[in-house]
Amino acid sequence: MNSPALPDRxxxxxxxxxxDPAKIADxxxxxxxxxxxxxxxxxxxxxxxxGKIEEITTIDLMNHRIIISYNPDVVGGELTALLNVLWGNxxxxxxxxxxxxxxxxxxxxLFKGPRFGVTGLRELFGAKDRPLLCTALKPMGSDSKTLxxxxxxxxxxxxxxxxxxxxxxxQPWSRWRERVRAVSDAVSSAxxxxxxxxxxxxxxxxxxxxxxxxxxxxxxxxxxxxxxxxGITGFDSMRALAADxxxxxxxxxxxxxxxxxxxxKDGGISHGVLFGxxxxxxxxxxxxxxxxxxxxxxxxxxxxxxxxxxxxPLHGLHPIWLAPAGGMxxxxxxxxxxxxxxxLALLIGGALHRGDLSAxxxxxxALVRAL
Amino acid sequence: MNSPALPDRxxxxxxxxxxDPAKIADxxxxxxxxxxxxxxxxxxxxxxxxGKIEEITTIDLMNHRIIISYNPDVVGGELTALLNVLWGNxxxxxxxxxxxxxxxxxxxxLFKGPRFGVTGLRELFGAKDRPLLCTALKPMGSDSKTLxxxxxxxxxxxxxxxxxxxxxxxQPWSRWRERVRAVSDAVSSAxxxxxxxxxxxxxxxxxxxxxxxxxxxxxxxxxxxxxxxxGITGFDSMRALAADxxxxxxxxxxxxxxxxxxxxKDGGISHGVLFGxxxxxxxxxxxxxxxxxxxxxxxxxxxxxxxxxxxxPLHGLHPIWLAPAGGMxxxxxxxxxxxxxxxLALLIGGALHRGDLSAxxxxxxALVRAL
Numbered sequence: 212m213n214s215p216a217l218p219d220r221x222x223x224x225x226x227x228x229x230x231d232p233a234k235i236a237d238x239x240x241x242x243x244x245x246x247x248x249x250x251x252x253x254x255x256x257x258x259x260x261x262g263k264i265e266e267i268t269t270i271d272l273m274n275h276r277i278i279i280s281y282n283p284d285v286v287g288g289e290l291t292a293l294l295n296v297l298w299g300n301x302x303x304x305x306x307x308x309x310x311x312x313x314x315x316x317x318x319x320x321l322f323k324g325p326r327f328g329v330t331g332l333r334e335l336f337g338a339k340d341r342p343l344l345c346t347a348l349k350p351m352g353s354d355s356k357t358l359x360x361x362x363x364x365x366x367x368x369x370x371x372x373x374x375x376x377x378x379x380x381x382q383p384w385s386r387w388r389e390r391v392r393a394v395s396d397a398v399s400s401a402x403x404x405x406x407x408x409x410x411x412x413x414x415x416x417x418x419x420x421x422x423x424x425x426x427x428x429x430x431x432x433x434x435x436x437x438x439x440x441x442g443i444t445g446f447d448s449m450r451a452l453a454a455d456x457x458x459x460x461x462x463x464x465x466x467x468x469x470x471x472x473x474x475x476k477d478g479g480i481s482h483g484v485l486f487g488x489x490x491x492x493x494x495x496x497x498x499x500x501x502x503x504x505x506x507x508x509x510x511x512x513x514x515x516x517x518x519x520x521x522x523x524p525l526h527g528l529h530p531i532w533l534a535p536a537g538g539m540x541x542x543x544x545x546x547x548x549x550x551x552x553x554x555l556a557l558l559i560g561g562a563l564h565r566g567d568l569s570a571x572x573x574x575x576x577a578l579v580r581a582l
Numbered sequence: 583m584n585s586p587a588l589p590d591r592x593x594x595x596x597x598x599x600x601x602d603p604a605k606i607a608d609x610x611x612x613x614x615x616x617x618x619x620x621x622x623x624x625x626x627x628x629x630x631x632x633g634k635i636e637e638i639t640t641i642d643l644m645n646h647r648i649i650i651s652y653n654p655d656v657v658g659g660e661l662t663a664l665l666n667v668l669w670g671n672x673x674x675x676x677x678x679x680x681x682x683x684x685x686x687x688x689x690x691x692l693f694k695g696p697r698f699g700v701t702g703l704r705e706l707f708g709a710k711d712r713p714l715l716c717t718a719l720k721p722m723g724s725d726s727k728t729l730x731x732x733x734x735x736x737x738x739x740x741x742x743x744x745x746x747x748x749x750x751x752x753q754p755w756s757r758w759r760e761r762v763r764a765v766s767d768a769v770s771s772a773x774x775x776x777x778x779x780x781x782x783x784x785x786x787x788x789x790x791x792x793x794x795x796x797x798x799x800x801x802x803x804x805x806x807x808x809x810x811x812x813g814i815t816g817f818d819s820m821r822a823l824a825a826d827x828x829x830x831x832x833x834x835x836x837x838x839x840x841x842x843x844x845x846x847k848d849g850g851i852s853h854g855v856l857f858g859x860x861x862x863x864x865x866x867x868x869x870x871x872x873x874x875x876x877x878x879x880x881x882x883x884x885x886x887x888x889x890x891x892x893x894x895p896l897h898g899l900h901p902i903w904l905a906p907a908g909g910m911x912x913x914x915x916x917x918x919x920x921x922x923x924x925x926l927a928l929l930i931g932g933a934l935h936r937g938d939l940s941a942x943x944x945x946x947x948a949l950v951r952a953l
Binding site for chain 1: 657659661747751754755789791818839851931
């Protein structure tokens with residue numbers, strides 16, 4: 212679902228599991244803004260700064276839907292403040308879940324959003340209407356040379372994007388800089404042979420004081436894309452990387468550490484808002500999330516919700532790619548296409564390694580390119 | 583609880599709600615490391631890189647405790663990678679909760695941890711064995727001049743620390759830089775009058791590409807401490823700020839956006855690990871969390887767990903202050919002291935404004951200083 216759009220208001224829809232929804236609605240609109248006894252606030256602050264209850268719908272004794280709108284000025288133009296209004300202290304209220312978010316143009320216009328999105332990556336890869344071919348370098352413990360050879364094999368097979376496994380950082384078996392150099396070189400050599408444009412996305416799950424320099428180093432070393440883990444390094448690190456015109460690289464957003472936000476039906480943030488709207492607002496060109504039927508637990512309905520939010524009108528911000536992942540197989544591609552359509556980044560990892568990597572990658576590439 | 587310590591292993595204890603704990607334990611140890619079919623990994627990787635199941639205890643049909651240990655090398659010396667091993671993709675498994683964490687010295691020795699901790703702030707404030715006197719500037723919507731006047735009143739009353747309300751960022755009513763300058767000046771003037779050492783902690787819930795410069799600007803403008811929201815800007819932003827020897831400022835860690843991690847008893851991370859161990863490892867000198875009996879929902883037992891983790895031996899990292907907050911009152915101080923003891927940062931916000939702010943602040947200061 213989405214929140215109703217109201218003229219120049221940030222509109223958040225909450226599901227509340229509990230009694231007395233009017234009381235909790237009053238708590239939320241104050242907590243998420245002035246965090247101060249309402250009766251002590253000036254009339255101007257109580258009117259202009261505190262959120263407004265737009266609607267309370269009671270579904271049954273214990274289940275209610277609450278819509279509250281906020282003055283966009285409480286966000287002050289920054290994603291960090293928007294996240295705080297959305298879910299800062301409200302995250303500490305039991306029984307409360309964000310299920311809808313409508314962001315006014317006065318806020319979205321301050322964000323660059325996804326630099327490429329669906330159309331931009333189609334152009335970049337010359338992929339007119341087919342899904343993208345994506346995989347990950349693994350397993351951790353492999354040295355950089357081995358990972359580079361793997362990347363070469365996959366790039367030669369005609370894949371579009373090869374990311375670091377999201378767990379790869381600065382482990383002693385393959386240090387970040389050494390890996391980025393070796394894999395970038397391998398992918399570049401493969402591209403020369405194929406005439407293709409395979410891009411390597413190194414992981415930027417790195418220390419906060421190194422992440423921006425690392426992104427620029429990655430580009431200088433030849434990496435053509437970036438993998439960001441906003442659950443660990445913060446959504447705003449992704450926003451800043453996406454907005455950097457000197458980088459101008461496609462970004463994959465990974466769901467690590469974000470699971471607790473969506474896991475409970477009585478808490479957190481809905482799948483669509485988190486993996487659709489927020490990933491997109493923060494500049495991911497590709498949103499990775501656990502597919503239904505994989506080794507995690509998302510349902511078809513939750514995956515559909517992500518798809519809807521990834522493509523819904525958002526004041527001109529580009530729609531983004533979906534990368535439903537987690538134990539996907541080549542055999543499962545037709546089912547994924549049927550469910551998601553073609554704006555799909557097919558991210559198949561471990562399964563490519565069952566048998567011969569090269570043969571599997573060639574087979575998957577041929578299958579997808581023939582679509 | 584804590585995980586058992588094993589020689590040079592990172593030990594994570596999980597509670598699992600579901601059937602077949604051996605199967606989920608196998609999934610976790612692979613998912614959190616190589617994320618790759620185990621049978622395809624080399625014998626060396628399967629042994630040295632994949633986690634090891636140390637113990638599975640079945641409590642009843644649906645409840646089990648699983649202990650898995652990891653090679654510290656999978657962390658590669660970085661908090662961002664540690665958070666990923668702890669809860670990256672595991673956050674996406676339903677029914678799983680981290681309830682214990684034992685970090686070996688080979689990892690903690692790479693972290694500075696809290697620069698001041700309990701002892702350091704006692705020295706800084708000349709607070710031999712009393713709790714600290716803390717409050718927040720509010721409500722949002724007030725201009726910088728009003729907030730500075732408020733800070734002056736509170737500093738003159740003898741408070742130790744005055745933080746921005748965590749929601750204050752760059753709203754038009756009080757821009758960050760203007761506010762930091764005005765409040766720092768006001769607190770500095772008050773300190774000259776009182777001979778005291780009240781410190782102002784501006785909020786650093788700011789864009790990722792500005793946060794470190796902002797921290798240095800804050801110090802240059804006269805701020806004596808920092809407020810960090812690791813749930814939004816990332817735990818590693820706090821780690822990096824705490825480790826910065828040019829800043830060398832006390833840090834308050836705020837729980838905004840972290841609630842979904844602790845809210846479900848069948849998911850997330852335990853209160854002790856999150857608000858105790860992780861806040862401390864990431865360098866918070868003061869961990870702010872919702873007190874029992876306030877407007878949020880923590881229990882006495884959960885608060886006790888935080889207290890234990892904040893003070894437990896951690897290879898020489900300083901124990902840290904507790905700031906149980908959220909609707910606290912001056913009248914409630916004796917009960918808080920009885921429960922928590924004296925290593926307590928008394929963070930009382932809105933209640934100070936009921937009636938005369940100055941009189942309330944003076945009363946609270948006198949009460950606490952007489953302890």
